[in-house]
Amino acid sequence: MQLSLALAQIATHLGDMKANLDKHLDFIKQAKARKADLIVFPELSLTGYALQDIVAGVAHRPVDDDPIFKPLLKASQDLDLVVGFVDEDSRHRFYIASAYLSGGRVLHVHHKVYLPTYALFDEGRFFARGDSVRAFDTRFGRVGMLICEDFWHVSAPYLLWLDGADLFLFSSASPGRGLNEHDKLESAHWVENVNQSYSNFFTSFVAHSNRIGYEDGLNFWGGATVYDPNGDRIAHGPYFEEALTVATLDLNQVRRTRARLPLLRDERTALVQSELNRILSK
Amino acid sequence: MNIDLAINTDLARKILTGFLKTEINRAGFTRAVINLSGGLDSAVSCALAVEALGAENVLALRLPYRLSSPDSLEHAQWVIDQFKVRSETIEITEMVDPLIERDPKISEGRRGNIMARERMIVLYDRTEAFKGLAVGTSNKTEILLGYSTLWGDMASAMNPIGDLYKTQVRQLARALNIPQPIIDKPPSADLWEGQTDESELGFTYEEVDKLLYLLVDERYTHQDCLDAGFDEAFIHKVVGCVQRSQFKRMMPPIAKLSNRTVGYDFIYLRDWGT
Numbered sequence: 001m002q003l004s005l006a007l008a009q010i011a012t013h014l015g016d017m018k019a020n021l022d023k024h025l026d027f028i029k030q031a032k033a034r035k036a037d038l039i040v041f042p043e044l045s046l047t048g049y050a051l052q053d054i055v056a057g058v059a060h061r062p063v064d065d066d067p068i069f070k071p072l073l074k075a076s077q078d079l080d081l082v083v084g085f086v087d088e089d090s091r092h093r094f095y096i097a098s099a100y101l102s103g104g105r106v107l108h109v110h111h112k113v114y115l116p117t118y119a120l121f122d123e124g125r126f127f128a129r130g131d132s133v134r135a136f137d138t139r140f141g142r143v144g145m146l147i148c149e150d151f152w153h154v155s156a157p158y159l160l161w162l163d164g165a166d167l168f169l170f171s172s173a174s175p176g177r178g179l180n181e182h183d184k185l186e187s188a189h190w191v192e193n194v195n196q197s198y199s200n201f202f203t204s205f206v207a208h209s210n211r212i213g214y215e216d217g218l219n220f221w222g223g224a225t226v227y228d229p230n231g232d233r234i235a236h237g238p239y240f241e242e243a244l245t246v247a248t249l250d251l252n253q254v255r256r257t258r259a260r261l262p263l264l265r266d267e268r269t270a271l272v273q274s275e276l277n278r279i280l281s282k
Numbered sequence: 283m284n285i286d287l288a289i290n291t292d293l294a295r296k297i298l299t300g301f302l303k304t305e306i307n308r309a310g311f312t313r314a315v316i317n318l319s320g321g322l323d324s325a326v327s328c329a330l331a332v333e334a335l336g337a338e339n340v341l342a343l344r345l346p347y348r349l350s351s352p353d354s355l356e357h358a359q360w361v362i363d364q365f366k367v368r369s370e371t372i373e374i375t376e377m378v379d380p381l382i383e384r385d386p387k388i389s390e391g392r393r394g395n396i397m398a399r400e401r402m403i404v405l406y407d408r409t410e411a412f413k414g415l416a417v418g419t420s421n422k423t424e425i426l427l428g429y430s431t432l433w434g435d436m437a438s439a440m441n442p443i444g445d446l447y448k449t450q451v452r453q454l455a456r457a458l459n460i461p462q463p464i465i466d467k468p469p470s471a472d473l474w475e476g477q478t479d480e481s482e483l484g485f486t487y488e489e490v491d492k493l494l495y496l497l498v499d500e501r502y503t504h505q506d507c508l509d510a511g512f513d514e515a516f517i518h519k520v521v522g523c524v525q526r527s528q529f530k531r532m533m534p535p536i537a538k539l540s541n542r543t544v545g546y547d548f549i550y551l552r553d554w555g556t
């Protein structure tokens with residue numbers, strides 16, 4: 001089975017959801033024209049990243065009658081979508097969220113579980129932490145979604161792997177930093193290493209959609225990637241430019257790789273559990 | 283210890299020109315105004331603005347004082363000619379001398395501050411007339427050391443080079459083909475005759491950039507810096523400069539009284555809504 005996967009690295013307007021929605025619909029149209037089955041937008045793609053005190057003003061529920069989600073759910077009749085937004089629960093907690101939309105329905109919502117609140121990041125001040133990491137079924141098999149800092153904690157993709165995910169969809173708004181003599185920022189270098197490592201460790205497809213553009217002095221570097229279950233990079237978007245990167249994933253590669261390298265078969269989950277129990281009971 | 287401050291200048295150019303264009307446009311403008319001193323930093327900011335916005339959208343100002351070095355004026359003209367930007371030359375002598383002359387005992391520092399602030403006044407006035415934004419020219423070294431005039435040469439709408447140390451600005455200048463004599467000459471604020479940054483500071487940019495890089499970027503402790511071979515007195519002096527000048531890097535604190543106060547819990551980026 002083949003999956004035509006589109007990664008939309010867009011610049012966003014900070015707090016202007018109408019403008020961001022229009023851009024989503026435009027990229028969805030382009031992806032459709034290129035016969036993509038699934039399009040993945042970056043973290044907080046509908047709102048912009050450094051929202052700070054804007055958060056409550058841009059929170060939405062991913063439901064049919066929501067003015068932002070209505071046209072997106074309609075568009076998901078044609079191809080599956082992953083969009084980034086601020087989710088507000090019934091008790092008015094605000095989450096950094098990714099929603100997977102397919103066939104006019106919301107299949108899954110992931111709330112970011114790790115909120116970086118150090119150095120240039122201040123997410124824990126403005127958002128609630130998600131409290132679950134779950135894989136879910138799609139028409140392309142079982143998928144796991146994580147948002148930026150989530151995948152800097154190895155336990156999060158590990159849990160998704162054990163929960164059945166063979167396709168990892170990561171989204172980020174990764175601020176560019178670490179300029180040295182190399183032709184790539186250190187932040188891009190780190191993230192690409194991590195993504196490639198997971199594709200190796202988990203013998204799975206790992207796709208990453210990262211935004212571009214600026215917010216005040218912060219730059220975002222784009223550079224969408226897809227790594228296959230052998231750890232080979234099969235797609236790479238440009239740095240710093242808006243682009244739709246379309247990759248064809250031969251999903252049967254998972255089977256071939258795992259026939260060669262049965263890491264999942266040999267994973268000692270009971271051992272992990274017993275050792276974790278011991279460590280956590282100290 | 284080898285401390286490498288080499289930067290990829292292509293990458294820096296790409297990020298910084300994108301920054302200028304995006305952020306100026308988001309603020310509703312297409313043009314920039316820059317005080318061109320004849321030195322390295324403003325030449326680099328000017329070249330980046332030209333690359334970002336086009337020469338016709340950049341206004342360079344030459345704002346000499348009667349005691350300014352004629353070389354400064356000439357070097358600024360080289361940049362204007364090379365990058366084909368619009369330019370204006372406005373002498374500030376008549377504007378600042380009446381204030382300076384009120385106090386026969388005025389120090390060089392005060393005179394320098396008056397000139398730097400007068401240049402800010404002219405810069406901001408020309409941004410109105412030209413419908414552009416003021417592009418900053420302060421580098422990371424001088425920002426960290428506080429070697430600048432608050433509300434004077436530090437004032438701008440946005441600063442493309444403020445996260446590059448002086449020695450890194452020099453690398454970028456070479457890539458941007460800034461005329462070689464501007465790159466080679468001793469950096470100077472040119473606020474009085476014969477002034478150079480390095481004689482006034484008491485150390486070279488080459489030395490201090492490496493130390494600042496370890497202290498700030500690499501989070502070295504005082505002891506780590508000693509172990510890396512830096513002199514105790516030098517470390518002490520530089521750390522003192524950085525700490526004492528923190529006020530220059532902040533908006534003035536507002537005394538909190540209400541439940542929501544600008545600067546504490548009223549928090550938005552400038553790009554809010556754009």
